[in-house]
Amino acid sequence: MKKYSYLWKNILVLAVALLFAAVAAHDFLAMRTPEPVAASDGLTRVAKLSEYCANLKGTVGDEEIYMFDSGVPGGTFLVLGGTHPNESAGMMAAIAMAENIEVTAGRVFIMPWTNTSGFTHTSPLDGMQDLFTITLKDGSTRTFRVGNRLTNPVDQWPDRNYYEGTSGRxxxxxETAEIRNVNRLYPGNENGVLTEQVCAGIKNLIDRENVSIVMDMHEGSPEFFYLDTTMAHERALNVASLMAMDMGMDGLDMKAELSGQTSYGLSHRSLGDNTNALMTLMETYNPSMGPLHGKMDDDLIINGNEPNYYQAHLDGYIYYRVKENGIPxxxxxxxxxxxxxxxxxxYNLYYPEAPIEFTCLGSYDDMMKLGLEGVFKPVK
Ligand SMILES: [Zn+2]
Structure with missing residues (x-):
């Protein structure tokens, strides 16, 4: 009889473990479903990245590309959001654009989840949360994922002890974990690891669709030196400098910086060196990414207010001008x-022969008046 009591104890332990696993599996699987996008009427096609890198077919990296073609000949603007999924403004700005853009010359392509796999997990032991929810004007809600800056090890494993990318990096x-960082593996390799295949897909998309200009949207922790800065490949520096001056005239801080000559594998360097596109990358302030942040919750993600960083700025430890009420x-x-x-x-001033014309949500003040609740559309 005694030996059977051990058996029951073992079964009990297994049952409890399975119960926890089932709950966790439900959470993890939910992170594999992309956010719905209520695309604007101008949407002409939703392409898949596997059209540009066949090896991505059937993988988590086979992501959607929202294509808005005006039908009027011109240039093509590619917008990358979610290269680093924990930098929420990148994905959110891409989705907001896809929902509100109206293109009248040339084409605009939008990829909200550039590292799709990175959206399926969070940073372990960092107290991260996986989702946040906003309420819209009509009272409905929308929920978005907060992921990890790297590809999920479930999709690409193990990290190699030594690795040399196609850029020479x-x-x-x-740095070995960076083999799962989209923004280290450009221009990519169609037969490489999953992250490299995504990079190769984007490079092929730029080549085959003759993309004129690219913006790769990022955020940085308050300690980072390049916040409110646009990194630009040398061929894009005139366009980026003019943009920065224009933003300055609207009272918005913006610097244009030349991409480092040895920033191998980064989009602004290695896609600039290996394609004809003008490459740019911009960073905004995100206090949920730095080590000084307090409790991780919807308030920190949505309102971007972390008093520790305001104090650190006042004490002279944070160079960036942190506002008392944060940066939502x-x-x-x-x-x-x-x-x-x-x-x-x-771009249109420098390249009038291949114009790109669109409107999207108006001015900075217009968007601030609309708020998150007005910028995003309700979804069914
Ligand atoms: Zn980033």
Whole structure:
């Protein structure tokens, strides 16, 4: 009889473990469903990245590309959101654009979840949360994911001890996990690891569709030196500088910086060196990404207010001018969309032979008045 009591104890332990696993599996599987997008009437096609890198077919990296073609000949603007899924304003600005853009010359392509796999997990032991919810004007809600800056190890494993990317960037020592970072593996490799295949898909998309200009939207922790800064490949520096000046005239801080000559694998360097597109990358302030942030919750993600960072700024430890009431998500989304709109204006001055014309949510002040609840549309 005694030996059977051990059996029951073992079964009990297994049953409890299975119960926890089932609850966790439900949560993890929910993160594999992309946010619905209520695309604007101008949407002409939703393409898949596997059309540009066949090896992505059937993988988590086979992501959607929202294509808005005016039907009027011109240039093509590619907008990348979600290269780093924990930098929420990137994905949110891309979705807001897809829901509100009206293109009247050339084409605009929007990829809200550039590292789709990164959206399926969060950073372990960082107290991260996986989702946040906003309420719209009509009272309905929309929920968005907060992911990890790297590809999920479930989709790409193990990280190699030594790796040399197609850009020549070597990943060794503490950098080995960066083999899962989309923004280290450009121009990519169609037969490489999943993250490299995504990079190769984007490079092929730029080549085959003759993309004129690209914005890769990012956010940085308050400690980062390049906030409110647009990195630009040398061929894009005139356009980015004009955009920065234009933003400055609207009272919005913006710097244009030349992409580092050895920033191998990063979009603004390695896609600029290996395609004809003008490459740019912009960063906004995100206090939920830095080590000084307090409790991670919807309030921190949506309102971007972390008193520790305000104090650190007052004490002279944070160079960035942190505002007392923080920098909410709507402000960071507006900054990205205004930056892209003004990049388009600057591009048209330099390249009038291949124009790109669109309107999207108006000015920075217009978006601030609309708020998150007005910028996003209800979904069924
Ligand atoms: Zn980033």
């Amino acid at each position: 070597k990943l060794v020592g503490t 998500l709507i402000e960071r989304i507006a900054r990205h969309i205004v930056c892209i709109t003004k990049l388009k204006d600057a």
